[in-house]
Amino acid sequence: xxxxxxxxxxxxxxxxxTAVLHRVRLPLVHTFRTSSHAKSHLExxxxxxxxxxxxxxxxxxxxxxxxxxCPDTVGTSWLVAEQHLLPTLLGTELSGPRDASATxxxxxxxxxxxxxxxxxxxxxHSARTGRPLAELLGGTRTEVVAGVSLGIEDxxxxxxxxxxxxxxxxxxxxxxxxxxxxxxxxxxxxxEAFGDLALHVxxxxxxxxxEEHLAVLRRLDDFGLTMIEQPFAPRNWxxxxxxxxxxxxxxxxxxxVEELDDLRTMLALRAGSVLNIKVSRMGGLxxxxxxxxxxxxxxxxxxxxxxxxxxxxxxANVALSSLPGFTLPSxxxxxxxxxxxxxxxxxxxxxxxxxxVPTRPGVGFEVDPDTLAEHRLDQLTLRA
Ligand code: OSB
Ligand code: MG
Numbered sequence: 001x002x003x004x005x006x007x008x009x010x011x012x013x014x015x016x017x018t019a020v021l022h023r024v025r026l027p028l029v030h031t032f033r034t035s036s037h038a039k040s041h042l043e044x045x046x047x048x049x050x051x052x053x054x055x056x057x058x059x060x061x062x063x064x065x066x067x068x069x070c071p072d073t074v075g076t077s078w079l080v081a082e083q084h085l086l087p088t089l090l091g092t093e094l095s096g097p098r099d100a101s102a103t104x105x106x107x108x109x110x111x112x113x114x115x116x117x118x119x120x121x122x123x124x125h126s127a128r129t130g131r132p133l134a135e136l137l138g139g140t141r142t143e144v145v146a147g148v149s150l151g152i153e154d155x156x157x158x159x160x161x162x163x164x165x166x167x168x169x170x171x172x173x174x175x176x177x178x179x180x181x182x183x184x185x186x187x188x189x190x191x192e193a194f195g196d197l198a199l200h201v202x203x204x205x206x207x208x209x210x211e212e213h214l215a216v217l218r219r220l221d222d223f224g225l226t227m228i229e230q231p232f233a234p235r236n237w238x239x240x241x242x243x244x245x246x247x248x249x250x251x252x253x254x255x256x257v258e259e260l261d262d263l264r265t266m267l268a269l270r271a272g273s274v275l276n277i278k279v280s281r282m283g284g285l286x287x288x289x290x291x292x293x294x295x296x297x298x299x300x301x302x303x304x305x306x307x308x309x310x311x312x313x314x315x316a317n318v319a320l321s322s323l324p325g326f327t328l329p330s331x332x333x334x335x336x337x338x339x340x341x342x343x344x345x346x347x348x349x350x351x352x353x354x355x356x357v358p359t360r361p362g363v364g365f366e367v368d369p370d371t372l373a374e375h376r377l378d379q380l381t382l383r384a
Pocket of ligand 2: 202204229230254255276305
């Protein structure tokens with residue numbers, strides 16, 4: 001076949017007729033500790049959608065197991081997908097993937113469940129049209145820059161070894177998780193050992209506006225960090241705005257911004273000057289692109305954060321990162337930083353910190369049925 005043709009069905013309306021949820025558990029190769037907890041394995045829900053013409057799409061619901069990062073959990077996401085998102089999506093004629101979220105517009109919150117279903121509709125549309133996901137989203141880059149996110153370790157030596165390992169792999173930016181009691185010291189030792197490394201910290205909202213906490217955070221201003229991510233609790237807008245006005249280091253928001261209106265609040269209050277866009281937290285690719293567009297209009301730098309996605313969600317993150325406003329390195333590290341085995345064959349890989357944007361339509365990678373069969377805890381099929 002030499003001729004590039006679009007199949008006549010590609011721009012025709014899209015109707016999802018069957019949905020399969022797969023709850024899959026994978027062990028992490030290295031335990032990851034944040035300010036809230038440690039985890040050694042993850043359970044995510046894969047969403048498999050079939051269109052009336054037989055095309056298949058996949059998305060990933062990357063909910064945490066416990067409601068410490070956000071209110072969503074694997075259990076609540078499964079329930080909402082099964083009872084509130086898929087029933088209205090199934091059998092509804094969509095003129096394109098942007099229509100998917102309209103079918104659940106009455107559902108408040110539950111961003112992670114929405115994100116997995118939304119991404120599955122996007123990859124389905126990509127598979128049907130034969131056009132790469134990145135291109136459909138408005139991506140303009142063929143390569144994106146990846147950073148790594150490193151958890152809290154038991155000792156400073158172990159942390160230094162982790163940083164060294166990832167610097168040796170060529171990652172140009174390292175993010176360190178911090179928490180009260182694990183902040184100034186780890187940042188100091190890493191900065192002393194890696195003088196010109198692009199370094200930032202992520203507190204996952206562990207600091208309050210108390211004088212004691214503010215004093216610690218102010219000390220971080222001396223280490224040339226590229227940003228301080230989510231220092232305060234998600235709804236503590238005012239403390240974030242006051243702190244951001246006071247320090248030179250840019251404040252980045254993650255957990256605070258779940259909807260476009262949150263981004264409007266961030267902009268109006270100047271509660272942060274950088275945005276971490278996560279497909280999961282924003283409720284899908286459609287919403288993530290809208291956040292990118294709004295941030296860009298306001299001259300706010302964005303980058304794509306992650307939730308330790310398996311291969312399907314990771315591929316969506318890379319596609320999103322190809323949009324022009326993603327000017328800072330994203331948390332889209334190689335799949336084998338996280339897992340010994342993934343749900344796709346030969347997944348996302350960073351080569352000296354650079355990830356090639358997939359050009360194959362659909363997810364961009366082959367879903368591995370053997371991994372699913374071996375690591376699946378639960379499965380459910382719903383029909384129109
Ligand atoms: O805050 O960015 C975060 C992982 C789980 C929950 C929250 C966060 C993270 C990460 C990991 O930082 C990013 C990645 O996928 O590598
Ligand atoms: Mg974060």
